[in-house]
Each structure stands twice: as C-alpha cells, then as structure tokens.
Amino acid sequence: MAVVTEYVLPFIYAAMACAGFCVMYNLHDLKIGIAACVGGGIAWVVYLLCAPTGSVIFQNLMAAVSVAVFSEIMARVFKTPSTVFLIVGILPMVPGGGIYYTMEYCIQGNMPMFLEKLVSTLGVAGAIAVGVSLVSSVVRIITTNKFKN
Amino acid sequence: MGRGLLENGGEIYRVEQAIGFFMRAYGIEDAQIFAIPATIIVTIPGDDGKAMTQLERVTSIAQNMSRLHKVNDLCRWVCENTPDPQVIYERLNDIHKTKLYSFAEVMIAYGVASAFFCYFWGGDTGDAIVAFIAGLATEYCLKYMGKVNANIFFSNLVSSMVIAVVAIIGMVTGLGHNLDMIIIGAIMTLVPGVGITNIMRDIISGDVITGTNKIAEVMLIAIAIAVGIALPLSGFNTLFGGVL
Numbered sequence: 001m002a003v004v005t006e007y008v009l010p011f012i013y014a015a016m017a018c019a020g021f022c023v024m025y026n027l028h029d030l031k032i033g034i035a036a037c038v039g040g041g042i043a044w045v046v047y048l049l050c051a052p053t054g055s056v057i058f059q060n061l062m063a064a065v066s067v068a069v070f071s072e073i074m075a076r077v078f079k080t081p082s083t084v085f086l087i088v089g090i091l092p093m094v095p096g097g098g099i100y101y102t103m104e105y106c107i108q109g110n111m112p113m114f115l116e117k118l119v120s121t122l123g124v125a126g127a128i129a130v131g132v133s134l135v136s137s138v139v140r141i142i143t144t145n146k147f148k149n
Numbered sequence: 150m151g152r153g154l155l156e157n158g159g160e161i162y163r164v165e166q167a168i169g170f171f172m173r174a175y176g177i178e179d180a181q182i183f184a185i186p187a188t189i190i191v192t193i194p195g196d197d198g199k200a201m202t203q204l205e206r207v208t209s210i211a212q213n214m215s216r217l218h219k220v221n222d223l224c225r226w227v228c229e230n231t232p233d234p235q236v237i238y239e240r241l242n243d244i245h246k247t248k249l250y251s252f253a254e255v256m257i258a259y260g261v262a263s264a265f266f267c268y269f270w271g272g273d274t275g276d277a278i279v280a281f282i283a284g285l286a287t288e289y290c291l292k293y294m295g296k297v298n299a300n301i302f303f304s305n306l307v308s309s310m311v312i313a314v315v316a317i318i319g320m321v322t323g324l325g326h327n328l329d330m331i332i333i334g335a336i337m338t339l340v341p342g343v344g345i346t347n348i349m350r351d352i353i354s355g356d357v358i359t360g361t362n363k364i365a366e367v368m369l370i371a372i373a374i375a376v377g378i379a380l381p382l383s384g385f386n387t388l389f390g391g392v393l
Contacts, residue, residue, distance in 0.1 A: 013269040017337070020262025020284075024338070026249055027214040044269075080218045081163065083347075087214075096337040097270055100329060103375040107383050129349030137353060 007045055014092040015041035021091055032084060035074050039089035043067040047093065056120065057127045060093055064131025072139050086132060095124045164189065167224045174228040185359050219244045252292065259338050260284035267334025276330045279319030283312045283335035301366070302373045305339055309377030312336060317385050332378060339374055341367045 018040035022033040047063040071085035098121030105114035164184045168191060172180040181192040189205040223240055250258070263284030264277040272280065290311045294304035312335040319325035344367040352360035 010269065013265050017262050017265035017269055020258045020260075020265065021338075022214075023250055023258035024255060024262065025214045026216070028247075029215065029218070032214075032218075079222070081221050083163075084214045084218065087347075091337070092269065094337065094340055096266070096340045097329075097333045099340060099371060099375060100333045100336065100378065103379050104329070104382075106375070107379045133349050133353040140354070 007048060010044050010048060011041040014044040018088050018091055021088055025087070027084065027088075029078075032074075032078055032080060035078070036085045036088035039067055039070045039074065039085050040092050042070060043089050044092045057123050060124050060127040061131045063093055064090060064128045065135055068132045068135030072135060082136070090128055090132065093124070093128050095121045098124060163221075167221075170228045171224065174231050185356075186362055213249075215247065216244055219247070252288075256285050256288040259288040262338055263287070263335045265334075266337040267330050270330050270333050272325075272327055272330030272334060275319075276325045276327050277334070279316060279325040279331045280334040282319070283315040283331065284338060286311050286315050287335060287338055302369050305370050305373035306377040308339060309336060309374045310381055312339075313378045313381040317381060336374055336378065339370070341370045344370070 015037040018037040019033065022036060027033050027036070043063045043066055046066040047059045050059040050062045053059065067089035068082075068086060071082040071089060074085045075082035098117060102114060102117040102121055105111075105117055165182050168182045168184075168189070169180070172178075172182075172191075172193070177193055179194060181190075183190045187207055189207065190202065191205075192200050192202040194200050220241075223237070223244065227237055260281040261284070264281040267277045267280035287308050290308045291304060294307060299307070312332060316325065316328055316331040316335070319331060320328050325331050344363055348360050348363045348367065351357075351363065
C-alpha cells in the first residue's frame with residue numbers, strides 16, 4: 001500500500017495535470033499526448049525516488065534529466081520536435097508553490113523566509129533548466145557530428 | 150514557413166536551422182538568417198551583386214503543438230522534395246485551417262489541470278473542487294482579457310486576482326480547507342514554465358538576445374501573478390482581521 005500512496009498516486013496526479021495542459025497547448029494527437037503525460041509522471045517518480053538525497057535541487061536536476069532523455073527518445077519515435085514532450089513533462093516540477101510562498105512571506109513582511117524561498121525557487125528553476133540543457137546539448141553534439149560523417 | 154514555426158512556439162535555433170536547410174535545398178548557399186522572437190530577417194545575395202532582404206514581423210506567439218508538429222513535418226518534406234512555392238503555400242494554409250479546441254474544452258482543461266495540481270501538492274477533494282472552479286474562471290478571464298487587447302502583465306494580474314478571490318470564497322463557504330493548496334494548484338496554469346525551459350535552451354545554444362528578451366517577459370509574468378494573488382489576500386486579511 002505504501003508504494004501506491006507514495007508513488008502510484010502522485011504519478012497519476014502528475015499525468016492527469018499534464019493532460020489538462022496538453023489540451024491547453026492544442027496538442028491534438030492522442031498518442032503523442034499520452035506519451036507526454038507519461039513523461040510528466042515519470043519525472044515526478046524520479047523526483048520522489050531521489051528524495052533520500054535530501055537536496056531539492058538535486059531531485060529537480062535528476063527529474064529534468066530524465067524528462068529530457070525521455071523526450072529525445074519519444075521525439076525520435078514519433079518524428080516530432082522534442083519540445084512537445086519536454087514542455088509537458090517538466091510541468092510537475094515548475095515551482096508554482098515556490099512562487100506562492102515567496103509572495104506570501106513578502107506580504108507578511110517576513111524577510112528572512114522571503115529571501116530563503118526566493119533563492120530556493122530560483123535554484124529549482126535553474127536546476128530544471130540545467131538538466132534539460134545538459135541532455136539537449138549532448139544530443140545536439142551527437143546528431144551534428146553524425147551529419148558531418 | 151519560419152514564421153509558422155516561431156508563432157506556434159518553436160525554439161529560435163529550430164527556426165534558423167529550418168530556414169537554412171530550406172535555402173540550401175533550393176540551391177542558395179550563403180543566405181544570411183537572423184531570428185529573434187519578434188522578427189525573422191533573411192538576406193539572399195542576388196546574381197547581379199545586389200542583395201535581397203525580407204523581414205517578417207511576428208506579433209503573437211502561442212503554444213500550438215499540433216501546428217508546430219505539422220509545420221516541422223512540412224519543412225522536412227519540402228527540403229527533401231523541393232516542390233513549387235505555390236504548393237508550399239497551399240500546405241501552410243491547410244495547416245493554419247486545422248481546428249483548435251473549442252473555448253469550453255480549453256476551459257475544462259484549465260479546470261482539470263488546476264484540480265489535479267491541487268491534489269498533487271497535497272490538497273483534499275474540497276480543495277480540488279475549488280481549484281477546478283478557479284481554473285474555469287482563469288481561462289474565462291484570460292479569454293476576456295485577450296478580447297479587450299489587454300497587455301500580458303495586466304491579463305496575468307487580473308487572472309491571478311480572480312484565482313485568489315475564488316479561493317477566498319471557497320474558504321469562507323467551507324468547501325476548501327487549505328488556501329495555499331488551492332491557489333498553488335490554480336496558478337500553475339499561469340506560471341510560465343514553458344518560458345523558463347525555452348530560455349535556458351536558447352541561451353545555451355547561443356541565442357543570448359532571445360534568452361534575455363524572454364527572461365524579461367517571464368519576470369514580468371511572475372511579478373504579475375505574485376501581485377495579483379497578494380492584493381485580494383492582504384485586502385481580505387486587513388478587512389476581516391487575518392482569519393485566513
């Protein structure tokens with residue numbers, strides 16, 4: 001049961017939230033949509049699996065790397081730009097909570113907590129971005145060198 | 150063609166690369182291409198030593214993945230088969246005619262996304278229902294703001310104010326139990342997550358102008374959301390003495 005509540009439910013929630021976003025971004029192909037949602041779910045499970053390390057930044061980094069790898073594979077499978085999977089996949093990690101708490105501490109006038117939340121939100125955003133760009137840079141180096149040969 | 154990629158949310162390097170492949174496919178080796186989110190400039194050296202330049206102004210960028218996918222396919226097909234320009238135009242027009250999701254469908258999508266993000270951050274069912282309503286209201290508000298040509302800062306500000314008001318009403322009526330979960334779930338639909346990733350990809354692939362341009366936009370949206378949420382919350386707390 002612990003596995004269900006700890007990993008399966010978050011997976012489903014993340015995937016369903018991503019499904020809403022697929023419609024928002026006008027993604028009409030059902031198969032691509034499902035793949036993109038699964039990507040979002042996988043990202044969150046990876047995030048949870050990395051929880052023992054105790055570093056939010058590291059968790060986000062690993063989750064972003066896994067989404068990026070997943071998107072590059074799916075982009076080749078479906079012959080579509082990898083951005084499609086990437087954008088939907090990183091959604092569960094986007095620090096909406098961070099922005100909210102930053103704002104809340106700001107209006108409460110709680111400066112130390114405000115700065116702490118602000119810096120950690122920026123750190124999370126940076127970690128996602130670095131994770132994604134790491135993979136896409138490596139993929140681009142590999143593919144451009146293939147073209148040359 | 151490049152415009153099609155850019156307007157529907159392609160990355161800058163993809164646009165430049167596609168136009169470059171395009172020119173080479175039609176036998177023009179040294180075309181100069183420059184793209185930023187607002188414009189695409191292409192210069193082609195002519196036979197008589199004069200250069201030909203065309204500038205395309207791109208005014209609106211909306212994420213439309215199906216179109217992006219189709220224009221990308223079309224690019225590949227054109228580069229392989231080099232058809233008549235007329236044929237390309239017809240195909241592009243066909244792509245632009247493909248139907249979008251209806252307003253009601255998008256509204257429900259906003260609601261579903263908000264509700265599940267609410268669950269996701271640890272809200273209970275009552276919270277999710279309030280978040281669902283807040284999501285519906287957000288999309289309605291965004292649509293209306295688009296109709297009256299409000300700028301990006303103002304439309305995000307008003308939408309997040311609506312979210313906060315719906316959340317407060319939900320709390321007062323007793324349907325919701327965690328104010329923060331409701332609001333976080335609902336603002337996830339406004340937070341520019343797409344922007345953040347595309348910025349870093351643009352900067353790292355060398356398009357620094359594009360990156361800084363978009364950073365400014367993302368900061369603007371984030372501040373709009375924060376202010377929009379903060380206004381009703383602090384107003385309510387001052388009027389009714391901080392019950393929330």
